[in-house]
Amino acid sequence: MDQVNLEAYLRQQKDLIENEMETRLTELPIPDQLKASMLYSLQAGGKRIRPVLLLASFEAYGTAVEKTLSTAIALEMIHTYSLIHDDLPAMDDDDYRRGQLTNHKKFDEATAILAGDGLLTHSFALIANEPLLTDREKVELTGKIAVASGPLGMVAGQILDMQAENEDISVPLEQLEKIHELKTGELLKFAVYAGAYLGGATEEQLTHLTRFAHYLGLIFQVQDDILDITGIEEALGKPVGSDVNNNKSTYPKLLGLEGAIKQKEIYVEKALASLEQAGAIDSQLKALIDYISNRDH
């Protein structure tokens, strides 16, 4: 798929997800301030990588994407809640994200905490109450997403990341990978798994796809670290060099910039091989490897 087609595809999927997300949240009878705060962060843009991955993974095996939308939105809501809580003064203390005020700067800290709690909790209601899913599918997705985003997954990654920053020493590569796998990898893996599972992939295909998603998560992170050095501030929506200044462990710091780029290429090869084995090499997932590997923000 050429660049033009990929961009058109991404735009289309992003629009689908954003419209659906806004519609479903707007119609809920939620107190005004809470709804405004939840919507503010959901509408703050971003690449929507997780739901787009979920849809692309579904389309590699199944048709009639409607049944995946609740899960895709739930996933983006969980990602958004994690950003809101991450930005709080007690955590990363960020005033801006993607060039916009963070939730607690736009509203206040209490509202931001509750908006995060609300998004997280409502994501489970979305899956449980989706009429297009069977009970089996709902249970499978709920269990997997709770483990991926909870104290065995993303929340664990956040606390380990925080501890690594506080320790003021660089962590070894192995530890760095572990943190990233928990903090971002588990939700990316869920995205790929959930789509393929709902699309009817076999157990064996799911195993290969989970490995594909593992490498995709690593590519995502290496590129994040590379962009922190080589990126353009306007595209990133945050200052270049902030990781360096925060004394964060990054791939370029551990391996050098050249070494990090080489490492990314190794991960790309492995991701492609896993995708081939999963029988999904002709899907949009292949284009998404390029996209994630070469993105400028």
Next chain:
Amino acid sequence: MDQVNLEAYLRQQKDLIENEMETRLTELPIPDQLKASMLYSLQAGGKRIRPVLLLASFEAYGTAVEKTLSTAIALEMIHTYSLIHDDLPAMDDDDYRRGQLTNHKKFDEATAILAGDGLLTHSFALIANEPLLTDREKVELTGKIAVASGPLGMVAGQILDMQAENEDISVPLEQLEKIHELKTGELLKFAVYAGAYLGGATEEQLTHLTRFAHYLGLIFQVQDDILDITGIEEALGKPVGSDVNNNKSTYPKLLGLEGAIKQKEIYVEKALASLEQAGAIDSQLKALIDYISNRDH
């Protein structure tokens, strides 16, 4: 049931829940700091009203209580997460709860935010991964608990409560009831509903029980407000008169102390009538009305 038996019953159920909760959390491979923080607040005591209600409601209709334990623990985890986040500096800014340091004072704010997020998220994993429940039961419970505790339930109650306090004027009784219903009532209702549902209550019994739980929630709140005036500091674990000092709307403030006591008695009558109609008047739920209505903390 006389006072001695009720206390023995409560003690037994509380022990069952606390042991089970501790065992299940301790065995999870969670980063040390995060696990310590989650366990700290889970072990900080309290009446365990919600899981006890769930078990009592189950026993009014069913036997073999094992199948309810994951849901009972999930419910207590959600309650505990809400307390941790409620105590944060940006929210109620409390240093002590039940005579112990609050989570963010014992650990730090970032850890407390993540411990809350972790408890909330893991509660859904507990239900989804419980082998004693059918998929239908899991979906029913997950959907109900997410709605009860999310932006349509408890989280809505928290933001409305915060706004009422900030407005610096007393809210009318109707508004006060609405806030309490969302903030505490919905989870109490879930406790009663979930137990009876798993115990095999009929649709009609569930309807009456939901009304019973509604009044029980109101009794709970009136007594909370009364204790803020007449309570003993040691029993409460917080200063007497803190609601008055915080300019909170309370039943005694709106109705006078006598009026509040009278209102509580009206709610008790209604709770008893609903319990009778639900065919559960001979269960521990009856004793729990007395307990909640006359508790000293």
